Amino acid sequence: MSDSATAAPPATECDATAVVVSPSGRGAVAVVVVDGTDAARLVDACFRPAAARGLAARAVGRIVFGRWTTGDAAGENIGEEVVVCRKSDTQVEVHCHGGAAAVARILDDLAKRGVNVADWRKWRTQSAADPVEAEADIALAAATTERAARVLLDQRHGALRRAVDKAIEALDDGAPDCAAAIVARLLDRYRIGRHLAAPWRVVLAGPPNVGKSSLINRLLGYERAIVFDQPGTTRDVVSATTALDGWAIELSDTAGLRESSDALEQAGVDRARAQIERADLVVLVDVDGETGDRRQEQHSENPLSPVSCLPPSCTLPPSIPALQVLNKSDLRSGDELRAAASTERDLLHTSAKTGQGIAELAAAIVARLVAEPPSPGEAVPFTGRQTQCLERAACALREQRLHDASAGLRGMIDRQWPAPSP
Ligand SMILES: Nc1nc2c(ncn2[C@@H]2O[C@H](COP(=O)(O)OP(=O)(O)OP(=O)(O)O)[C@@H](O)[C@H]2O)c(=O)[nH]1
Ligand SMILES: [Mg+2]
Numbered sequence: 528m529s530d531s532a533t534a535a536p537p538a539t540e541c542d543a544t545a546v547v548v549s550p551s552g553r554g555a556v557a558v559v560v561v562d563g564t565d566a567a568r569l570v571d572a573c574f575r576p577a578a579a580r581g582l583a584a585r586a587v588g589r590i591v592f593g594r595w596t597t598g599d600a601a602g603e604n605i606g607e608e609v610v611v612c613r614k615s616d617t618q619v620e621v622h623c624h625g626g627a628a629a630v631a632r633i634l635d636d637l638a639k640r641g642v643n644v645a646d647w648r649k650w651r652t653q654s655a656a657d658p659v660e661a662e663a664d665i666a667l668a669a670a671t672t673e674r675a676a677r678v679l680l681d682q683r684h685g686a687l688r689r690a691v692d693k694a695i696e697a698l699d700d701g702a703p704d705c706a707a708a709i710v711a712r713l714l715d716r717y718r719i720g721r722h723l724a725a726p727w728r729v730v731l732a733g734p735p736n737v738g739k740s741s742l743i744n745r746l747l748g749y750e751r752a753i754v755f756d757q758p759g760t761t762r763d764v765v766s767a768t769t770a771l772d773g774w775a776i777e778l779s780d781t782a783g784l785r786e787s788s789d790a791l792e793q794a795g796v797d798r799a800r801a802q803i804e805r806a807d808l809v810v811l812v813d814v815d816g817e818t819g820d821r822r823q824e825q826h827s828e829n830p831l832s833p834v835s836c837l838p839p840s841c842t843l844p845p846s847i848p849a850l851q852v853l854n855k856s857d858l859r860s861g862d863e864l865r866a867a868a869s870t871e872r873d874l875l876h877t878s879a880k881t882g883q884g885i886a887e888l889a890a891a892i893v894a895r896l897v898a899e900p901p902s903p904g905e906a907v908p909f910t911g912r913q914t915q916c917l918e919r920a921a922c923a924l925r926e927q928r929l930h931d932a933s934a935g936l937r938g939m940i941d942r943q944w945p946a947p948s949p
Contacts, residue, residue, distance in 0.1 A: 541641030543569055545634055546650045550668075554625035559633050561642065562654065566619045573598040573636050574611055574621075587613045595623065595633055598640075607632070658942050659687050662910045669724035674773030678901050679723050682909060687713075688940045690906030694920075698933045706932065707924045713908050714917050719897060720909035722807075726768050726775035727896050730802050732843075733812035735759050735783025738854040741879030742812060743767075743780040746889060752780045759783060762795035764802045772893040779806075808895055809849045810888070815859065850875065850891055857881045913939055 543563025549556065561570055567583040574582055576593035585591055589612065596606035607629050610622040623629045634644045648665050655661035663683035670676040690709060697705040731739040735758030743765070744750050752765045765780040779802050782795030803809055843849055856864060857878040864876060875891055877884035901907050908914055916939035923932035 541565060541569070541643070543637075543642045544650055545637045545642045545644050546647040547630055547634070548647050549625070553627075556622050557625045557630045559621040559623065559630065559637075560614075560647075560650075561619045561621065561637065562617060562650065563642075564617055566617055567613055569637060569640055569642055570611060570619045570621060572640060573606075573633075574609070575606065582611055582613060582619065585613060587615055589613065595621070595636070598636060609633075656942070657688065657940065659683075659913070659940055662913070666724040666909055671726070671768070671775045672770045672773050674770075675723040675775060677903075678719075678905075678907055679909065681901075681904050682907060686904050686906045687908060687913070691936050691940045695933055695936050698929055698936075703924055703927075703929055703932070706936075707921065710917055710921050710924065710932075710936075713906060714914065714921060716901065716905070716907045717909070717914045717917075719901060720907040721914075722774070722896075723907070723909050726777040727807045728777050728779065728805060729808045729810060729892055729896075730779045730781060730799075730806040731810045731812055732781050732784060732799060732803055733852075735785055737783070737812045737814045738877075738879045739783070739812045740765070740780050742810075742852070742854060742877065742885075742888070743778050745879045745882060745885045746771075746778055758785075759787070759789070759792050759795075762791060764798050771889050772897075774893060774897055776892065776896070803847065804844060806847055808892065809843060809847055810852055810892065811843070811849050812852045812854050814853060814855045848895055850888075850895060852877055852888060854879055856883060 541563065543561055543566050545559055545561050547557060548560050549558045563569075571581045571583050573595055574591075574593055575596050576582065576591050578591070582591055591611050593609060593611070594606035595609045607624055612620045612622075614620055621633055623633055638644050651664050652658070652661045655664070660683055663679050667676055667679045667683070670679055690713060694706040694709040697703070697709065731743055733739055736756070740752035740754045740761050743752050744754065747767050747769050751767045753760055759782070761780055761782050763782075766777055768775060768777045770776070781799035781802055782792065784796055784799060787793050787796065851873060852875045853867070854877050856876040857880050859867070859876075867874070867876065875884060875888050877888050879885070908917060916935050920932045920935040920939075923929070923935060
């Protein structure tokens with residue numbers, strides 16, 4: 528694309544908006560959408576088709592190849608090759624080279640003609656008829672697995688709106704209990720919905736040298752963390768995101784938890800604790816031996832309480848769910864393992880060395896995080912805004928303020944409806 532200086536035509540009053548809808552960063556192709564009643568004419572000002580006819584004269588849906596010029600005499604014969612398409616009477620897509628300079632040039636030339644250059648999320652939020660549809664588009668761009676994308680597509684295609692409509696209908700029909708049940712179910716499903724565009728956080732924690740780093744490497748399928756036969760090897764939090772059973776999960780390896788007089792190791796333990804506090808699930812790793820004996824003691828004292836391999840100063844916050852893993856099972860004899868299977872039924876036995884029990888550990892992680900996966904077409908709220916609307920509706924229902932409950936639910940799915948008051 529040429530950088531030749533050109534005198535810009537005066538900016539005119541214009542209702543068109545240009546947004547980049549391809550991801551930022553380098554890519555083979557970038558896509559700029561021009562949206563507005565004058566979109567085709569504005570693009571035609573800079574677009575020179577390889578064939579004779581300009582874009583405005585082409586049928587909707589027809590792909591046209593040509594060059595993007597500066598739109599004036601000075602730049603008429605230079606320019607980047609682009610493909611453009613009128614998507615509708617008011618919308619044009621420009622497909623150009625994926626580098627940042629090509630995109631910037633197109634946006635700049637359009638801006639000189641009065642086009643408003645905007646962030647695509649803002650544009651989508653303003654242009655979508657339905658706020659949930661816009662939120663689904665934004666979340667879809669952030670979804671990293673097909674499974675999460677499928678659930679979000681269901682919401683985009685109306686699953687959430689239909690469930691909320693049903694709750695409103697129930698209220699209209701004088702059945703507030705039914706509406707309350709729908710709202711409660713939706714609020715419960717947000718536990719999954721909040722992780723469709725952001726991964727679950729799973730932290731591996733436990734005493735030093737039990738194989739936490741080895742386990743994370745096994746779960747990831749590559750050597751992310753340093754493994755060494757010396758307690759206190761891992762100091763910083765080492766994280767990596769993977770997909771388990773189609774769900775995005777960020778796994779974090781942490782420093783072995785023990786009381787240490789070494790300031791550097793203690794700093795690692797503090798970081799580990801902070802990571803644990805933010806976790807959706809902690810995988811407590813231990814081995815047989817000293818800590819194992821303490822675990823057995825705790826277990827026989829109170830078989831119903833979750834046992835912990837952690838030193839007293841490193842206790843787990845009770846609100847955070849935990850899975851208990853005994854690693855290095857390859858060092859146990861077959862008889863020991865069989866005996867353990869009957870007495871330690873709530874423990875998972877793994878060997879990061881042989882791979883034994885790793886698939887079971889991955890399945891147990893998923894089962895704890897997503898106990899009940901959404902069925903196809905099921906309504907799943909997935910943004911904080913949606914959940915706030917549902918919480919307000921639930922509160923209004925509890926207080927018998929049925930009109931407020933109905934208004935809150937309408938505000939969740941209908942942009943014309945005033946936002947519910949807190
Ligand atoms: N036999 C056997 N050895 C293992 C297993 N898992 C890890 N190890 C060994 O145990 C030692 C410690 O492993 P790491 O994964 O570094 O342990 P860690 O819990 O991360 O240790 P810190 O970072 O010090 O807290 C290394 O020598 C590993 O090779 C296992 O399942 N079986
Ligand atoms: Mg380690």
